Amino acid sequence: xxxLIDKNSRIVVQxxxxxxxxxHTQQCRAYGTNIxxxxxxxxxxxxxxxxxxxxxxxxxxxxxxxxxxxxxxxxPGAADAILEACDAGLDLAVCxxxxxxxxxxxxxxxxxxxxxxxxxxxxxxxxxxxxxCKLGIMPGYIxxxxxxxxxxxxxxxxxxxxxxxxxxxxxxxxxxxxxGDPIIGMKFIDVLKLFNEDPNTxxxxxxxxxGGGAEEEAAHWIRENMKKPVAAFIAGVTAPQGKRMxxxxxxxxxxxxxxxxxxxxxxxxxxxxxxxxxxMGDAMQEALGAAGTSPxxxxxxxxxxxxxx
Amino acid sequence: MNIHEYQAKEILNGFGIPIPRSRVALTADQVERxxxxxxxxxxxxxxxxxxxxxxxxxxxxxxxxxxxNDVAKELFGxxxxxxxxxxxxxxxxxxxIEEAVEIAREFYVxxxxxxxxxxxxxxxxxxxxxxIEEVARKSPEKIHMLTIDPFTGLRPYQARKIALALGLTGVxxxxxxxxxxxxxxxxLERDCFLVEINPLVVTKxxxxxxxxxxxxxxxxxxxxxxxxxxxxxxxxxxxLEITAGKYDLAYxxxxxxxxxxxxxxxxxxxxxxxxxxxxxxxxxxxDVGGGATREKVAEAFKIILEDxxxxxxxxxxxxxxxxxxxxxxxIIEAASEVKCTLPIVVRMDGSHVEEGKKLLKESGxxxxxxxxxxxxxxxxxxxxxQGG
Numbered sequence: 169x170x171x172l173i174d175k176n177s178r179i180v181v182q183x184x185x186x187x188x189x190x191x192h193t194q195q196c197r198a199y200g201t202n203i204x205x206x207x208x209x210x211x212x213x214x215x216x217x218x219x220x221x222x223x224x225x226x227x228x229x230x231x232x233x234x235x236x237x238x239x240x241x242x243x244p245g246a247a248d249a250i251l252e253a254c255d256a257g258l259d260l261a262v263c264x265x266x267x268x269x270x271x272x273x274x275x276x277x278x279x280x281x282x283x284x285x286x287x288x289x290x291x292x293x294x295x296x297x298x299x300x301c302k303l304g305i306m307p308g309y310i311x312x313x314x315x316x317x318x319x320x321x322x323x324x325x326x327x328x329x330x331x332x333x334x335x336x337x338x339x340x341x342x343x344x345x346x347x348g349d350p351i352i353g354m355k356f357i358d359v360l361k362l363f364n365e366d367p368n369t370x371x372x373x374x375x376x377x378x379g380g381g382a383e384e385e386a387a388h389w390i391r392e393n394m395k396k397p398v399a400a401f402i403a404g405v406t407a408p409q410g411k412r413m414x415x416x417x418x419x420x421x422x423x424x425x426x427x428x429x430x431x432x433x434x435x436x437x438x439x440x441x442x443x444x445x446x447x448m449g450d451a452m453q454e455a456l457g458a459a460g461t462s463p464x465x466x467x468x469x470x471x472x473x474x475x476x477x
Numbered sequence: 478m479n480i481h482e483y484q485a486k487e488i489l490n491g492f493g494i495p496i497p498r499s500r501v502a503l504t505a506d507q508v509e510r511x512x513x514x515x516x517x518x519x520x521x522x523x524x525x526x527x528x529x530x531x532x533x534x535x536x537x538x539x540x541x542x543x544x545x546n547d548v549a550k551e552l553f554g555x556x557x558x559x560x561x562x563x564x565x566x567x568x569x570x571x572x573x574i575e576e577a578v579e580i581a582r583e584f585y586v587x588x589x590x591x592x593x594x595x596x597x598x599x600x601x602x603x604x605x606x607x608x609i610e611e612v613a614r615k616s617p618e619k620i621h622m623l624t625i626d627p628f629t630g631l632r633p634y635q636a637r638k639i640a641l642a643l644g645l646t647g648v649x650x651x652x653x654x655x656x657x658x659x660x661x662x663x664x665l666e667r668d669c670f671l672v673e674i675n676p677l678v679v680t681k682x683x684x685x686x687x688x689x690x691x692x693x694x695x696x697x698x699x700x701x702x703x704x705x706x707x708x709x710x711x712x713x714x715x716x717l718e719i720t721a722g723k724y725d726l727a728y729x730x731x732x733x734x735x736x737x738x739x740x741x742x743x744x745x746x747x748x749x750x751x752x753x754x755x756x757x758x759x760x761x762x763x764d765v766g767g768g769a770t771r772e773k774v775a776e777a778f779k780i781i782l783e784d785x786x787x788x789x790x791x792x793x794x795x796x797x798x799x800x801x802x803x804x805x806x807x808i809i810e811a812a813s814e815v816k817c818t819l820p821i822v823v824r825m826d827g828s829h830v831e832e833g834k835k836l837l838k839e840s841g842x843x844x845x846x847x848x849x850x851x852x853x854x855x856x857x858x859x860x861x862x863q864g865g
Contacts, residue, residue, distance in 0.1 A: 243697060269698035270590055271668055277595040278627050307796075307827065322743025324795040328850065331795075331826065348742060351595045377743050380592050403746040406753045407762075408563070408731070444754050445747035446851035 170297040170342040171317065171362040171369070172260055172286070173236060177301050180205040180225060180234035180258075182241050182249045183265075185216060189240035192264070192305050193219070196238070199302040204232040225256040238294070238303050239263040246290060247272035254283035262303050263289035263353075273351040280353060287353025293323040293345035304345065306330075314339015316452060317363035319356055320375035321348050321382070325403055325445070329375055332449030338456075341369040348377075356386035364394055371397045371459070373452050374439070378404035379425040384433045391437035397459035399440040399451040402427045478694040480708050481524045483573045485692035489674070492663040494656055496687050499575040505549040511574040512545035521548050524571040526713040528608075528691065529559035535569070538577060545574065570712050578688070579681040584643055585609050586657065587673035588664045591624060597664060599623040599631065599657065601639045605676035631661040645679075652685045668698035717761075717780055724776040726765055733758025734788040735857055736781035738774070740765050740795060748793045751850055757858040760787045770799075774807035775814075782815050789820045791857045793850065796827025805833035809840045818843060820860040824853035 183189040184206025205228040212223030222228040241249040246265040253261035294304010298311035312334045320326040376383035405427040442451035486496045500511035523535035556566035583605035591598035640653035673691040721728030739745035824847035847853020
């Protein structure tokens with residue numbers, strides 16, 4: 169078991185004939201992902217690497233019973249691609265595209281919220297259920313099947329965290345990159361809810377960063393509802409105020425969105441917070457140990473809460 | 478993307494929002510002439526990419542043209558340090574001269590993106606002319622907020638509720654309704670992240686005027702507005718940040734001596750955090766993008782080395798499906814081209830990582846390999862002799 173996707177998911181790739189769309193389709197397929205269709209308007213009828221390409225998502229669904237979309241459509245058409253996925257009644261759309269204008273996303277998000285389709289992203293690495301289904305641009309080899317759920321606003325920092333988890337023997341049930349944009353589909357809490365109900369997830373690792381208040385909201389939800397141990401890391405403890413650190417969302421303005429406030433709130437709500445990005449795996453280990461559910465081999469390492477020097 | 482106050486006001490005026498009579502000047506003589514036109518009594522406003530100008534001496538009232546000239550001479554070329562600029566300040570190169578207005582009341586209005594609801598949000602307060610964060614903290618009941626439905630847009634009745642809540646009545650109230658509707662129209666059509674009028678004033682004669690305005694555009698939507706790139710005042714930006722922007726790299730100059738190159742914003746922030754933890758001081762934030770390419774790595778390397786504060790370079794690339802040997806090749810090429818002799822520590826992860834490490838070791842550069850994030854940070858700090 170897992171959340172969002174598994175080996176039975178039937179994937180349609182929107183924007184499959186683009187350069188990165190095709191490259192990542194091939195990578196995902198090599199991992200074992202069941203990609204059943206592609207969509208590129210105007211190119212319906214061709215096959216690319218043996219995958220049938222359709223003009224619309226609706227057609228793709230009709231002929232291949234696809235139920236999940238992976239979106240690589242470039243920014244000007246990406247919001248439309250999300251709307252089309254919702255209109256076709258898919259269960260899930262994962263939008264990898266980076267750089268979608270906010271105004272377009274306001275509209276797309278409003279429609280998507282009222283549809284039956286869940287949205288992950290945009291501007292995210294995607295979703296992976298190790299050993300079953302990889303939907304996105306993350307490197308498959310760092311993941312191991314297991315029981316830790318991972319949810320993150322970041323891309324490559326998630327890879328760092330996953331590698332640390334895998335290295336100490338903590339495999340993952342599903343890893344969800346929710347994206348770094350100001351407007352995204354699923355938020356921390358939406359993903360935490362699914363992990364909370366998933367019988368094969370024993371614990372959750374959460375990766376946040378400066379800006380906004382999503383981590384604080386998640387912390388309060390965890391205190392009230394979460395039945396499983398949670399560990400976290402927040403990037404940007406040393407980030408200066410008023411400077412946008414890459415992501416559109418990652419900025420401390422008017423004293424809001426500081427890492428230290430997020431860390432304090434998470435700690436107060438019973439989350440084990442890694443004090444350094446070098447000890448994310450250890451923090452998860454510690455949270456599992458404290459909850460008495462430690463299924464993992466114990467490779468003794470310094471406690472995550474203590475400063476190195 | 479930010480623009481100056483005078484540019485924001487011109488755009489607002491294009492949407493039918495009234496602004497004071499004004500002129501922009503680049504020299505003290507121009508300022509004096511403009512002041513004469515206004516009848517001598519006017520406001521001199523330094524144009525910089527930051528707020529808090531008033532308290533920093535960037536806004537002055539003058540009473541005759543010669544005085545305007547004196548004030549302008551003092552302001553031009555001066556580095557204004559406000560609460561938003563940081564200690565280095567921003568140089569004044571443009572001045573806005575505005576007619577002095579007799580103000581009866583001051584308000585705050587803005588439209589910005591609310592992440593929680595994923596919608597645009599109208600914010601208004603009868604406490605204008607001061608910092609809105611301050612008002613929000615001290616007396617949150619004085620702030621009126623309205624989330625705008627993207628399908629209906631802002632409706633006149635909603636704008637009227639806000640105008641009434643601000644205490645406006647009669648003709649001015651209806652003027653305010655129209656102004657708010659136009660503000661929303663401007664926000665959408667110009668792809669704004671934020672449009673703010675603070676203060677919005679009612680003059681003693683009973684007219685609404687946007688006395689100060691701030692506008693920032695959604696970087697992702699700049700491609701829809703051909704005029705935007707020409708509106709940027711490059712003198713207000715760090716030259717290295719401008720170069721980085723050309724290559725689609727996110728670069729921010731910091732105060733330390735360790736140049737950093739990382740792929741991905743989250744990992745880049747975490748890398749700065751680790752360096753500090755080990756006692757090092759990062760010289761910059763640089764995100765080469767999640768899928769770092771050889772060309773981008775090479776350009777990023779050159780930008781880092783152009784900063785003379787940099788005494789060592791830390792590269793942290795979690796390539797994933799990017800090939801590490803390709804990344805290594807990019808680093809070697811760039812370093813050789815600029816004849817870099819500084820100590821470099823490279824931490825790489827991804828496919829072909831052993832080939833990548835081998836290339837670096839055989840390159841003849843002053844380079845060490847970090848086995849993981851902590852090891853890399855420790856090595857660079859040690860090579861530089863920083864830390865404890």
